[in-house]
Amino acid sequence: MKLLEQRILQEGQVRPGNVLKVDCFLNHQLDVELLDQIGVEFHRIFKDDGINKILTIEASGIAIACMTARHFNVPVVFAKKAKSKNIDGDVYTSKVHSYTYGRDYDITLAKKFLTPSDKVLILDDFLANGKAMKGLLDICKQSGCTVGGIGICIEKGFQPGGDELRAAGYKLASLAIVSEMSDTGLTFREQED
């Protein structure tokens, strides 16, 4: 998606540890107009896949999921990173390692919101090693739902998560795939529109 690649080139900042900061528009401050265009693009790609629910994980994924769900007219459900009193005991859980936060954490999702009759589109802002995505896929497997597709805004193509998911046969669409990144700049993997 050229619009997203342009924003990354204009405003993204490379930090030590393979961190790509896009907090100006994607995961701290949110450019809602850009998110709407991202939603239009995910709908174009997945509109014929029978999606009846969008699954994501807090926090940044919620913005992308909501702005995409509008175009599908389906609900969003998001996995939580901390167990709160507001979640009943009857939840799916999976353990995730976060490189960003430097720790393991459990993600939880109330069982009533994901069932074998659901066909979900999983959305998130970043895909690198794919640890969070594996947690979401584990929850999908526990629920018996069908994964109709996976949509990612920015994939770090030099880390294994994306290609592992493709090899596993998932319909994965990453709107921008960073193939190389350094203090001097970054390049994107060529993709067909």
Next chain:
Amino acid sequence: MKLLEQRILQEGQVRPGNVLKVDCFLNHQLDVELLDQIGVEFHRIFKDDGINKILTIEASGIAIACMTARHFNVPVVFAKKAKSKNIDGDVYTSKVHSYTYGRDYDITLAKKFLTPSDKVLILDDFLANGKAMKGLLDICKQSGCTVGGIGICIEKGFQPGGDELRAAGYKLASLAIVSEMSDTGLTFREQED
């Protein structure tokens, strides 16, 4: 907002400890069509207040903020509940006590996203004791920005947060104010539309 009150009566569940579960549509599974109507209502109430940015706090607030920001054509910025490597050191911080999570936590917001030239609408899903809101207002004070208004989906009117904010002179709009709640049901404070 009658539409929201009706959904709370239909699907809300009262739990011990003054917990009102609305996870079917507001803060775990998200009814994006309802959120859009909530956004329309917040825009109706605050459209003449010179809002140039919407401020909220992860996680549930992000959905409400994004679906509202569309109608204002302004960006969203959300305070984070955990400090990640992706946030630079130059942040506003404030300490918040969460009754839901049963602990204190710091909220952080990158300084570059809130300045004295901003006039913000603060949005969140719930207002009860107002601890999270006080944290957001503290961050606004640190930044020197102007608080143009506060929009809440569900206020627990039997807890002091909302009336304290009104007494302090803030333009606070709560779309549903629960005046009483028990296992046998709940009632709403009458409001003019």
